[in-house]
Amino acid sequence: MKKDKKMTLTLPAEELMACGHLACQGCGAALAMRYMLKALGQKTVLCIPACCWAVIDGPYPYSSLDVPIYHCAFETAASTATGVKAGLEMTGDAETTVVAWAGDGGTFDIGLQALSGAAERNDDIIYVCYDNEAYMNTGIQRSSATPYGAWTTTTPVKHFKTQPKKDIVAILAAHRVPYIATASVSHPEDFFKKMKKAKDIKGTRFFHVYAPCPTGWKSRPEDTVKLARMAVQNAYFPLLEIEDGEKYTLNLKLKDKKPVNDYVRIQGRFRHLTDEQIGSIQAEVDARWERLLKLSV
Amino acid sequence: MKKVMMGNHALSYGAMLSRSQVIAAYPITPQTQVVELLSEMCADGTLDARFIKVESEHSAMAACIGASVAGARTFTATSAQGLALMHEMLHWASGGRHPVVMGNINRSMAPGWSIWTDQNDSLSERDTGWMQYYCASNQEVLDTVIQAFKVSEALMIPGMVVLDAFALSHTYEVVDVPDQAAVDKYLPPFKPEIRLTPNDPRAFGGLTGAEHYMELRYKLQKDMEKAPALIEETGREFEKMFGRNLGLVDAYKCDDAEFVFVTSGTAGFTARVAVDELRRSGVKAGNLRIKVFRPFPFAKVREILKKVKKAAVVDRNCSYGAHGIFFQEVKSALYGEPGTPPVFGYIAGLGGRDITTDSFKEVAAHALAKDRADEEIVWIGVKK
Incomplete structure (x- = not known):
C-alpha cells in the first residue's frame, strides 16, 4: 500500500519581499528575488542597476523589499557592491552580505567590465544575474544573452538573432572565482541551497538565474515555471556549480534529456523558426551538454 | 612638521590626514603618484583604509559612491580622460548626496594626446553638482582636501580639489604637514544621518517621478548656496588652528x-x-x-x-x-x-x-x- 506523502515546507516561510511590487504577471525575476532573500535573510544589502528590478521594487519613496537597496548606474552593479562591502567593513559591519543584482544586459553587456574587475580582485560580493534574455525593461531589445533565433524589437522576425548566447558562466569560470552556480525559478530548493552555500563562501560568488519573461518571450504568464523547468530538463539551461573555476558539478544528471522543440514552440519569440533552425538550437544545446558532462567528470 | 613634497603627494597626505576609509582609484598620468603613495600608506598601516584597485575610473567613482553610502569617508583622484569617463558617476555622487572628495589634476583633453595642463577637463564637469576648488600651491592642496571633507560632509555634496598638471602635480614645494591630532579635532569622523544598512532598510535612488524629482534638485541647489559661507567659516576655523586661511x-x-x-x-x-x-x-x-x-x-x-x-x-x-x-x-x-x-x-x-x-x-x-x-x-x- 502506498503511504500518504507528507508535504514539508523546505523554504523558510518568512517573506522579505512584500506584495505590491511592480513586476509583470508571471515575472521570473520577481520569483528569483523572493527565493534569494529567503536564503540570505535580512542582513543583506542589494545594489541594483538599471534593469527590470530598478522598477519592480517600487518608485520613490516606496520599496517592496525589507532589505536596503542602492539603485546604482547601469554598468556599476559589481563596482558599487564592491564599494558598499568596503564601506560596511570599514564602519564595523563585516557580517552583511552584499549582493549585486542585475539583469542580463547589465551583466553580459554594459556591466561586464566592472564584473570582470570585481571577479579578478575576488571582491567579497554575491553577483546575481537574473537572465530574461533581453533588455526587457526598455522594451525587449536584444542583449548578448538573447539566444539564437529569438525575436526581439531590435532583432525583428526578418532579421532574428543569428548569434548564439554569450557563455557568461564560462567567462566567470575563466576568472577562477570561488563559486559559480546556475539556478532556475522552477527549482527553488536547489536555488535556496546554493545561495545558502554561497553565503558562507568568501570572495566573488556568481549566480546565473534563469528568469522567464512572459512579456518579452511572448509566453503565457502561467507558463513561467513550466518554461523554466523545461529549460532545465532539456539542458537548454543546465543546473550546475563550479568551484574555483575548475570543479564542475551538474546538479541534475538528466538521464532522460528532453528535446528542445516543445520548449521553443510555446514561446512567441521563436514562432518564426523552421524545424531546421530548431534543429540547430538542439545541436548547440547537445554540444554544450556534452562539454559539461566531460567537465563535470 | 615641514616636508618637501610634490603636489600629488600633497593630495595623498590630505587624504591620509583626513583619515579616508575607502579609496578606489585607477592610474592616469599625471595623477599616478597620488594613488601610489596612498597604496603604500594603506599597505604599511599608516592609513587604516581599504584601497580598491579598480579597472576603470568609472568603477572608481561607483565604488566610492557605494562606500560613501555605506557610511565610509571616501577619496579618489584622477585626471582628464579619467574624469570624463566618470562623468555619469559624478552626477550620481551629487544627486545621491554622497560626499566623496576627489583630487583632479588638470590635464588637457585628447586628441591629440596631451598630459599637460589646462582646465577643460574639470570645467566640463561644471554642472554635475560638485564643489570645485582650484589650488595654487601644494600647501593649499593639502589643506583644501581636509577642508573639502569638512564642507562636503556637512552639506552632503561631493568636492573636487583641482590642481595643475606638472606646474603643481610634479613640482616640489615645502609643505607644513599638520599634526594628526589637530586635524582630527578639525575634522571629526564621518557620521551620516542615513546610510545603507540592514538595520534601517531603505531604498536609495529609486524611480523618482515628476512629483518628487524637482524637490530633490531644489534641495541640492539650496545646500550648494550654503557652501560659500561654510567655506569661509571653515576656512577661518582652519586659520585659527593651523595659521592658514582657506577662502573663496x-x-x-x-x-x-x-x-x-x-x-x-x-x-x-x-x-x-x-x-x-x-x-x-x-x-x-x-x-x-x-x-x-x-x-x-x-x-x-x-x-x-x-x-x-x-x-x-x-x-x-x-x-x-x-x-x-x-x-x-x-x-x-x-x-x-x-x-x-x-x-x-x-x-x-x-x-x-x-x-x-x-x-x-x-x-x-x-x-x-x-x-x-x-x-x-x-x-x-x-x-x-
Missing part, C-alpha cells in the same frame, strides 16, 4: 587696485609677480585668484571688482563657440550691477603652454590700451 578667493593687492587680473590655479601665483612689476611701473594692479569655482563666489567677486576700473580674466580653458569659462562667470557676477568695470577675456596656456609674467604683461598692455571690451576672446601666445 585670494585677492592680492586688490584694495587700491585700478586694474585687476582674474585668475585661477597656478597662473594665479604667476600673476602676483606681474602685479608687482606693473606696480613698479606705475600701474595700480591687483590679482583676484578665484579659488572656489563651484559654488561660484558671485558676491565676493562683485564686491572686489566693482571698485576697480578694468578687469582682465585669464582663462586656461575655452568653451568652444563661446569664450573663456571664468570670463563668463565673472561677467555674470557683474551683470546689472551699476558702475561695474569693463571685463576683458583672454585665453592662454592651453595644453600646458606656459603662462608667464610676460603673458600677463601682454594682457595688461592690451587691456590698458582699450576703453571698451569689444572682443569676446583675445588669445595670448597663440601661433595664428
Whole structure:
C-alpha cells in the first residue's frame, strides 16, 4: 500500500519581499528575488542597476523589499557592491552580505567590465544575474544573452538573432572565482541551497538565474515555471556549480534529456523558426551538454 | 612638521590626514603618484583604509559612491580622460548626496594626446553638482582636501580639489604637514544621518517621478548656496588652528587696485609677480585668484571688482563657440550691477603652454590700451 506523502515546507516561510511590487504577471525575476532573500535573510544589502528590478521594487519613496537597496548606474552593479562591502567593513559591519543584482544586459553587456574587475580582485560580493534574455525593461531589445533565433524589437522576425548566447558562466569560470552556480525559478530548493552555500563562501560568488519573461518571450504568464523547468530538463539551461573555476558539478544528471522543440514552440519569440533552425538550437544545446558532462567528470 | 613634497603627494597626505576609509582609484598620468603613495600608506598601516584597485575610473567613482553610502569617508583622484569617463558617476555622487572628495589634476583633453595642463577637463564637469576648488600651491592642496571633507560632509555634496598638471602635480614645494591630532579635532569622523544598512532598510535612488524629482534638485541647489559661507567659516576655523586661511578667493593687492587680473590655479601665483612689476611701473594692479569655482563666489567677486576700473580674466580653458569659462562667470557676477568695470577675456596656456609674467604683461598692455571690451576672446601666445 502506498503511504500518504507528507508535504514539508523546505523554504523558510518568512517573506522579505512584500506584495505590491511592480513586476509583470508571471515575472521570473520577481520569483528569483523572493527565493534569494529567503536564503540570505535580512542582513543583506542589494545594489541594483538599471534593469527590470530598478522598477519592480517600487518608485520613490516606496520599496517592496525589507532589505536596503542602492539603485546604482547601469554598468556599476559589481563596482558599487564592491564599494558598499568596503564601506560596511570599514564602519564595523563585516557580517552583511552584499549582493549585486542585475539583469542580463547589465551583466553580459554594459556591466561586464566592472564584473570582470570585481571577479579578478575576488571582491567579497554575491553577483546575481537574473537572465530574461533581453533588455526587457526598455522594451525587449536584444542583449548578448538573447539566444539564437529569438525575436526581439531590435532583432525583428526578418532579421532574428543569428548569434548564439554569450557563455557568461564560462567567462566567470575563466576568472577562477570561488563559486559559480546556475539556478532556475522552477527549482527553488536547489536555488535556496546554493545561495545558502554561497553565503558562507568568501570572495566573488556568481549566480546565473534563469528568469522567464512572459512579456518579452511572448509566453503565457502561467507558463513561467513550466518554461523554466523545461529549460532545465532539456539542458537548454543546465543546473550546475563550479568551484574555483575548475570543479564542475551538474546538479541534475538528466538521464532522460528532453528535446528542445516543445520548449521553443510555446514561446512567441521563436514562432518564426523552421524545424531546421530548431534543429540547430538542439545541436548547440547537445554540444554544450556534452562539454559539461566531460567537465563535470 | 615641514616636508618637501610634490603636489600629488600633497593630495595623498590630505587624504591620509583626513583619515579616508575607502579609496578606489585607477592610474592616469599625471595623477599616478597620488594613488601610489596612498597604496603604500594603506599597505604599511599608516592609513587604516581599504584601497580598491579598480579597472576603470568609472568603477572608481561607483565604488566610492557605494562606500560613501555605506557610511565610509571616501577619496579618489584622477585626471582628464579619467574624469570624463566618470562623468555619469559624478552626477550620481551629487544627486545621491554622497560626499566623496576627489583630487583632479588638470590635464588637457585628447586628441591629440596631451598630459599637460589646462582646465577643460574639470570645467566640463561644471554642472554635475560638485564643489570645485582650484589650488595654487601644494600647501593649499593639502589643506583644501581636509577642508573639502569638512564642507562636503556637512552639506552632503561631493568636492573636487583641482590642481595643475606638472606646474603643481610634479613640482616640489615645502609643505607644513599638520599634526594628526589637530586635524582630527578639525575634522571629526564621518557620521551620516542615513546610510545603507540592514538595520534601517531603505531604498536609495529609486524611480523618482515628476512629483518628487524637482524637490530633490531644489534641495541640492539650496545646500550648494550654503557652501560659500561654510567655506569661509571653515576656512577661518582652519586659520585659527593651523595659521592658514582657506577662502573663496585670494585677492592680492586688490584694495587700491585700478586694474585687476582674474585668475585661477597656478597662473594665479604667476600673476602676483606681474602685479608687482606693473606696480613698479606705475600701474595700480591687483590679482583676484578665484579659488572656489563651484559654488561660484558671485558676491565676493562683485564686491572686489566693482571698485576697480578694468578687469582682465585669464582663462586656461575655452568653451568652444563661446569664450573663456571664468570670463563668463565673472561677467555674470557683474551683470546689472551699476558702475561695474569693463571685463576683458583672454585665453592662454592651453595644453600646458606656459603662462608667464610676460603673458600677463601682454594682457595688461592690451587691456590698458582699450576703453571698451569689444572682443569676446583675445588669445595670448597663440601661433595664428
